[in-house]
Amino acid sequence: MAVKREDLSCLEKFDADSVLEVLRSRYANDEIYTNCGEILLAVNPYKTLTIFDNENHEKYDWKTFEANMPPHIYNVAARAYQRIREAKTDQVILVSGESGAGKTESTKLMVKHLVYMSPNGDDDLHNKIVQVNPLLEAFGNAQTIINDNSSRFAKFLELSFDENGQVIGAAIRDYMLEKARVVTCNKRERNFHIFYSLFAGASKQQLSDLNLSESTNYRIMKCECLKLLEEKTRYREIYTQQMDALKKIGFDENVCMDKMFFILNDNFYLRRT
Incomplete structure (x- = not known):
């Protein structure tokens, strides 16, 4: 039977195999947390508990x-x-x-x-x-x-x-923001979420106010892993959540777009093809 302990520091034999055995047995019972002295180890359950x-x-x-x-x-x-x-x-x-x-x-x-x-x-x-x-x-x-x-x-x-x-x-x-990602991404990886949600959720007028043209004019929208038309609904929902979040912390819609303009122009550069 697998060893089941709540504190790894109490193990008689403390090595990788013993630690993994304890974590595995606890995880199987939805016990995702295990102490190691003052340290708490957490294993992502990938489900709601x-x-x-x-x-x-x-x-x-x-x-x-x-x-x-x-x-x-x-x-x-x-x-x-x-x-x-x-x-x-x-x-x-x-x-x-x-x-x-x-x-x-x-x-x-x-x-x-x-x-x-x-x-x-x-x-x-x-x-x-x-x-x-x-x-x-x-x-x-x-x-x-x-x-x-x-x-x-x-x-x-x-x-x-x-x-x-x-x-x-x-x-x-x-x-330590990974700004290099703005310029180039590895295969099967993407740029920051905001770019895709912005093109999916913002109106044509809002994009124009941000000095942005059609999404197809930008290199980041053409990465081989991205099918914006298929994912547009999901990214539009993300954009709505982002705008709602800004409003809930005290920004009105006009200020939200002003902030967006500042961030895009001060920190990021959308490169045309």
């Missing part, structure tokens, strides 16, 4: 959770928040992993739990923080050979708390 409901929010609240509780992403957030409240010091959570490991989703879940633990959880603020992610993904994510929505940049999310532990704001910074 029921372990992120209100019951688990309450279970891993910073005031009541215990050190020997089952490993969970909420536990990481609760420990950090507890130290913020009790030690009055800044805390850092590093989220790292391969492409497709679930880093973005893990970050969203921790933010959700941090807002829940705040004295007066501000759902509106939480929603705004979450809404920013699709915007960052639009301008910084792209399809690669192994991941259709791969982050091509590093991200730093900073949450601010008042003296009572209430979330009062957030700042998101991006680093």
Whole structure:
């Protein structure tokens, strides 16, 4: 029978085979989280699980959770928040992993739990923080050979708390954006999502306002992997989500297009064929 442990640091024999055996046996039971001392290992389930409901929010609240509780992403957030409240010091959570490991989703879940633990959880603020992610993904994510929505940049999310532990704001910074992708892509890979969604969702007048002509005039729209006509509905939906996200965080439609014009002209260059 396979070994089943919640903390890999307790293994009598700690090697690659033993670690993989534990992770595999836990994953088969939808136990996607495993501790390794202070480190939490997460294996992407690629499906929806029921372990992120209100019951688990309450279970891993910073005031009541215990050190020997089952490993969970909420536990990481609760420990950090507890130290913020009790030690009055800044805390850092590093989220790292391969492409497709679930880093973005893990970050969203921790933010959700941090807002829940705040004295007066501000759902509106939480929603705004979450809404920013699709915007960052639009301008910084792209399809690669192994991941259709791969982050091509590093991200730093900073949450601010008042003296009572209430979330009062957030700042998101991006680093190491893979700008070379704008000029050329490897086979079966694509440019950043925003280009395709823009041509699929924006009106002719909006494209004209952005000094853009027909999509067929641009090299990035002709990569061998892209069939824009077949995928236009999906990219149009993505564009709508992006515009809705901008509006929800305080920009009206005219400002949205102004921001789009600035970003396209300041950071990216659509190369004609």
